[in-house]
Amino acid sequence: MKELYNDKFTSVDDIQQRFEAAQYICSEQIATCVYIAHNLQKPVMVEGPAGVGKTELAKTTAQILEVPLVRLQCYEGLDESKALYEWKYAKQLLYTQLLKDKLSELLEGATGLEQSMERIHSHDDLFFSETFLEPRPLYKALHEELGCVLLIDEVDKSDPEFEAFLLEVLSEFQVSIPELGTIKAKIKPLVFLTSNNSREMSDALKRRCLHLYVPYPDEKLESRILSSRVPELSETLRKEVVSFVQQVRELDLKKVPSISETIDWAKTLLLLHSEQLESPMVKQTLNVLLKFETDIDAMGDHLRTFISKAHKRSER
Amino acid sequence: MQQTLEDFYKVIRAAGIKVSPSDTIETSRTVALVGYSDRDILRNAFQVSLAKSETEQNLVAECFDQFFSFDTFSAANDPRSDNTAEGNDAINDQQAATSEQNEVPQAQSELAKMLLEGDTASLATEMKKAAREVGLTDIWFFTQKSLYAQKIMQKMGLRDLQNDIAAMGKGDCPSSIAQAGELRNAKEYLSESVKDFVEQQLSMYGRNATRNLREDHLKSSKLSNVEQRDFHVMHDLVRKMAKRLSTQYSKKKKQDKRGQLDFRKTLRSNVAYDGVMFETYWKTKYIDKPRLLVMCDISGSVQAYARFLLLFLHSLNDVMQRIDSYVFTGNLISVKDIFEAYPVEQAIDKIMTDHGMGGSDYGTTLLDLDDQCMDDIDNKTTVLILGDARNNSLAPRTEVMQTLHLRAKRVIWLNPEPATFWNAGDSVMHKYKPYCHMAKTCNTLDHLERMLDDLLKAATSGT
Numbered sequence: 067m068k069e070l071y072n073d074k075f076t077s078v079d080d081i082q083q084r085f086e087a088a089q090y091i092c093s094e095q096i097a098t099c100v101y102i103a104h105n106l107q108k109p110v111m112v113e114g115p116a117g118v119g120k121t122e123l124a125k126t127t128a129q130i131l132e133v134p135l136v137r138l139q140c141y142e143g144l145d146e147s148k149a150l151y152e153w154k155y156a157k158q159l160l161y162t163q164l165l166k167d168k169l170s171e172l173l174e175g176a177t178g179l180e181q182s183m184e185r186i187h188s189h190d191d192l193f194f195s196e197t198f199l200e201p202r203p204l205y206k207a208l209h210e211e212l213g214c215v216l217l218i219d220e221v222d223k224s225d226p227e228f229e230a231f232l233l234e235v236l237s238e239f240q241v242s243i244p245e246l247g248t249i250k251a252k253i254k255p256l257v258f259l260t261s262n263n264s265r266e267m268s269d270a271l272k273r274r275c276l277h278l279y280v281p282y283p284d285e286k287l288e289s290r291i292l293s294s295r296v297p298e299l300s301e302t303l304r305k306e307v308v309s310f311v312q313q314v315r316e317l318d319l320k321k322v323p324s325i326s327e328t329i330d331w332a333k334t335l336l337l338l339h340s341e342q343l344e345s346p347m348v349k350q351t352l353n354v355l356l357k358f359e360t361d362i363d364a365m366g367d368h369l370r371t372f373i374s375k376a377h378k379r380s381e382r
Numbered sequence: 383m384q385q386t387l388e389d390f391y392k393v394i395r396a397a398g399i400k401v402s403p404s405d406t407i408e409t410s411r412t413v414a415l416v417g418y419s420d421r422d423i424l425r426n427a428f429q430v431s432l433a434k435s436e437t438e439q440n441l442v443a444e445c446f447d448q449f450f451s452f453d454t455f456s457a458a459n460d461p462r463s464d465n466t467a468e469g470n471d472a473i474n475d476q477q478a479a480t481s482e483q484n485e486v487p488q489a490q491s492e493l494a495k496m497l498l499e500g501d502t503a504s505l506a507t508e509m510k511k512a513a514r515e516v517g518l519t520d521i522w523f524f525t526q527k528s529l530y531a532q533k534i535m536q537k538m539g540l541r542d543l544q545n546d547i548a549a550m551g552k553g554d555c556p557s558s559i560a561q562a563g564e565l566r567n568a569k570e571y572l573s574e575s576v577k578d579f580v581e582q583q584l585s586m587y588g589r590n591a592t593r594n595l596r597e598d599h600l601k602s603s604k605l606s607n608v609e610q611r612d613f614h615v616m617h618d619l620v621r622k623m624a625k626r627l628s629t630q631y632s633k634k635k636k637q638d639k640r641g642q643l644d645f646r647k648t649l650r651s652n653v654a655y656d657g658v659m660f661e662t663y664w665k666t667k668y669i670d671k672p673r674l675l676v677m678c679d680i681s682g683s684v685q686a687y688a689r690f691l692l693l694f695l696h697s698l699n700d701v702m703q704r705i706d707s708y709v710f711t712g713n714l715i716s717v718k719d720i721f722e723a724y725p726v727e728q729a730i731d732k733i734m735t736d737h738g739m740g741g742s743d744y745g746t747t748l749l750d751l752d753d754q755c756m757d758d759i760d761n762k763t764t765v766l767i768l769g770d771a772r773n774n775s776l777a778p779r780t781e782v783m784q785t786l787h788l789r790a791k792r793v794i795w796l797n798p799e800p801a802t803f804w805n806a807g808d809s810v811m812h813k814y815k816p817y818c819h820m821a822k823t824c825n826t827l828d829h830l831e832r833m834l835d836d837l838l839k840a841a842t843s844g845t
């Protein structure tokens with residue numbers, strides 16, 4: 067394990083190469099963004115359709131920098147007690163029960179209410195100390211000795227209140243716990259926020275982040291990604307698969323297939339030992355690529371033309 | 383370079399992207415980090431740090447390409463490009479000739495020399511320098527174009543050039559007269575280029591100003607006066623407004639009073655009562671969406687407004703889920719299906735041709751409403767009526783309005799006529815008015831927006 071910022075990226079190219087070595091093919095824009103984020107220690111807001119590798123980007127970055135990845139999955143109703151910290155109520159109760167005798171020992175000899183209170187006062191901080199604190203992802207991320215990559219996944223699913231709470235964390239990298247005071251990050255974590263744009267994030271949050279939009283990849287990039295992720299795939303089939311998926315994306319679908327689906331499909335075809343895209347095979351495996359019955363139906367008419375185009379493309 | 387960056391921020395702002403001072407600081411740091419050596423990386427860096435959404439990213443890229451282009455004074459525009467070599471030779475010959483005859487007046491000014499030599503690179507630099515000196519980045523409107531072009535020409539030394547031309551034209555040496563002609567052509571070409579340049583800059587810096595001006599104008603002009611050609615702009619405006627209103631108010635959540643008990647929260651808040659659960663918290667939350675029933679008059683008397691009211695209705699339909707839309711002249715007709723099936727302009731045309739025109743009959747319409755929808759109207763529904771209440775002297779059927787008033791959460795009447803006309807002629811507004819929670823004049827987009835803002839605020843605040 068190394069410290070987060072010890073390992074500097076020297077250039078944008080350097081990032082691209084190291085990501086490629088870790089089997090993540092990134093466009094120049096992604097690389098530039100990571101380069102800036104790491105050097106200026108700024109959070110990155112990654113937006114884009116589902117399955118284009120937003121989460122993967124954070125994971126790979128952590129892997130390359132050799133720091134732990136702390137992940138916070140957001141959902142409706144997520145609040146501080148689940149994201150930051152919570153007191154271990156049960157443990158606190160248990161301890162007070164168990165230590166009852168000790169408490170009476172402590173109070174021995176004290177006369178009057180005031181004196182007893184004072185004695186307890188001198189010890190009550192014990193019950194609100196880190197022993198009784200249940201750390202949650204954000205707290206963990208701030209406490210990491212060597213820094214970490216913090217992934218706040220699907221931040222658009224969280225409530226506006228939580229978003230407001232994130233502001234303090236992202237700009238100052240510190241949080242306030244009433245009983246303990248302000249806790250500052252030992253080393254600023256590298257933060258990735260991902261969003262599917264199901265709701266518009268507030269300007270205040272956006273302002274604090276670098277904004278990265280990851281679109282569906284173009285043919286060249288997708289082909290490279292596929293060859294890195296599914297290296298066993300023959301070159302002709304790879305070209306055909308990519309060309310086919312690219313054509314499918316042009317259609318008006320409910321859920322357009324993304325890279326993860328392309329990879330899954332390629333693996334499926336590999337498993338079924340196909341050498342070439344063939345109509346019956348494609349039809350049977352289409353459910354890997356498309357996730358809605360209506361989408362599969364909509365494909366029906368185009369299937370043949372898409373396959374023949376894909377064949378032509380791979381011959382070129 | 384700082385100056386260039388600041389100019390670039392100006393362009394970005396003009397394109398409608400909000401760039402705060404802290405953004406500019408961060409971006410400058412970013413640029414310092416990545417450097418200027420690689421154009422693509424620089425563009426990416428700008429995109430990543432200035433844009434806040436996908437559309438803004440594209441805008442930034444567009445602005446970047448426009449701003450950092452160096453194609454003014456390109457060879458294609460050069461009048462002498464087709465015979466450059468010859469032309470230059472000719473000039474050289476002339477210059478050789480003129481230097482032989484020493485008394486002949488020569489081109490004195492810097493500008494004239496550059497023009498004669500066809501030194502486009504330094505001309506472009508000079509022009510940019512002049513542009514900065516006259517503050518071209520402050521250009522806003524197309525009417526300022528020739529003013530700025532003139533200013534830039536002056537700064538570049540137009541007067542000296544003219545003096546040169548005059549002096550050279552006066553002499554009787556043929557070569558210098560020819561050169562004067564050459565210079566005159568070059569001057570024309572220069573002024574064309576400067577105009578082009580100013581125009582290009584205007585398209586960058588003035589983009590937003592012109593649009594804002596037009597939009598402001600549209601917002602406050604009477605809906606009946608807005609012309610057909612502005613329909614698209616209007617459509618965008620209305621859509622934006624409807625969207626803003628609905629996102630602002632549809633996200634409000636309320637704690638439900640039943641369902642699964644939020645044990646943790648309940649326990650914690652009841653510690654003060656020694657664990658006896660006085661205050662309960664529930665896990666389920668529901669989104670409190672206002673339910674809206676809109677009736678829009680499309681009869682002949684409000685024809686001029688009807689298109690825009692329908693436009694607004696359509697936009698609302700797009701962004702709100704719980705909305706019932708009706709139009710009426712004599713009968714109440716649901717248009718929800720039409721709105722869903724057709725794009726906006728077609729839908730409006732279809733409604734106007736199928737159901738429009740004719741005199742309005744508010745009485746029958748209200749009876750229809752009583753018949754068809756009264757059961758669905760409850761204390762969460764807001765009823766919005768758009769119309770002028772000109773009933774063509776038919777029975778007004780105020781008793782339905784009375785029931786409506788009792789049942790619905792709010793009844794709102796928006797009348798395109800000013801309040802002074804409300805009781806004149808066949809208007810029965812005064813009869814309906816007591817049964818409305820709110821009755822107001824509404825004939826500009828501004829009115830509409832303010833009204834709807836009030837409406838939705840009231841609908842969600844639970845008053």
